[in-house]
Amino acid sequence: MAEVAELKDIASQIRRDIVRMVHAVQSGHPGGSLGCTDFFTALYFNVMQHNPAFNMDGVGEDIFFLSNGHISPVFYSTLARSGYFDVKELSTFRKIDSRLQGHPTTHEHLPGIRVASGSLGQGMSVAIGAALAKKFNNDSHLVYSLHGDGELDEGQNWEAIMFAGHHKVDNLVATVDWNGQQIDGPTSKVMDLGDLRVKFEAFKWLTLEMDGNDMDDVIATMAKAKGLTGQGKPVCILMKTAMGKGVDFMEGSHEWHGIAPNNDQLAKALAQLPETLGDY
Numbered sequence: 001m002a003e004v005a006e007l008k009d010i011a012s013q014i015r016r017d018i019v020r021m022v023h024a025v026q027s028g029h030p031g032g033s034l035g036c037t038d039f040f041t042a043l044y045f046n047v048m049q050h051n052p053a054f055n056m057d058g059v060g061e062d063i064f065f066l067s068n069g070h071i072s073p074v075f076y077s078t079l080a081r082s083g084y085f086d087v088k089e090l091s092t093f094r095k096i097d098s099r100l101q102g103h104p105t106t107h108e109h110l111p112g113i114r115v116a117s118g119s120l121g122q123g124m125s126v127a128i129g130a131a132l133a134k135k136f137n138n139d140s141h142l143v144y145s146l147h148g149d150g151e152l153d154e155g156q157n158w159e160a161i162m163f164a165g166h167h168k169v170d171n172l173v174a175t176v177d178w179n180g181q182q183i184d185g186p187t188s189k190v191m192d193l194g195d196l197r198v199k200f201e202a203f204k205w206l207t208l209e210m211d212g213n214d215m216d217d218v219i220a221t222m223a224k225a226k227g228l229t230g231q232g233k234p235v236c237i238l239m240k241t242a243m244g245k246g247v248d249f250m251e252g253s254h255e256w257h258g259i260a261p262n263n264d265q266l267a268k269a270l271a272q273l274p275e276t277l278g279d280y
Helices: 004-025 030-035 037-047 069-081 087-092 123-136 155-166 187-191 196-202 215-228 263-271
Strands: 063-066 143-148 172-177 206-211 235-240
Touching: 004 030, 004 037, 004 069, 004 087, 004 215, 004 263, 030 037, 030 069, 037 069, 037 143, 037 215, 063 069, 063 123, 069 087, 123 143, 123 155, 123 172, 172 215, 196 206, 196 235, 206 215, 215 235
Parallel strands: 063 143, 143 172, 172 235, 206 235
Antiparallel strands: none
């Protein structure tokens, strides 16, 4: 289990991976990936009990589902850096015949990927199903998931959220990347989400808030969330992040949702992100 100082170093390297991967093919989604890097780092290097040897069923370990699959760069880098596959494979991101497609897929048989997540709004249902399977199998491990706030515009989420509260799916910790940005602009202008905490609590969830770009807060809040499982209610973490976190000219702007940096921008980004584990 990595400590905070080491986690920060890992996060810096993952951010380097993200901008290099997206730049290399001039395609991908750097903004949300950078914003969620601290969460992924904490989850895989401190919070979850998981096995990089990878078995698809996930029996006897904690498992994770990424619902907003367009932030695949951070997911792929985290999986590689935590031992699921060779870090060198990151250089194949979004290339022909690569296992690292723009949105994660299962037919590529990439270790760590349990569900295809190109279509938004489906991950909550999948995570709830997996959590119920663990209950049926008397597996005491937890299911974690991540969702975009803009993704909550999809109605399927709310059916699933209502189901989980009613059926007491209390071995699930679902985190919402609450960055207030989506591809067309601020969520407040595209379709205002209102008070998310009140909404989740109305659907019988236990709800926490955390600063997703403060590693100490991420570790503390994830530990608190784990302590709330098994009490008859699913757990939601509303995670405040800055899209593009770690690269000053990207931070807080929806414009970096899905565009790649040019050569000069890559150089500026890498100058702000220390190389700590070695580039691929």
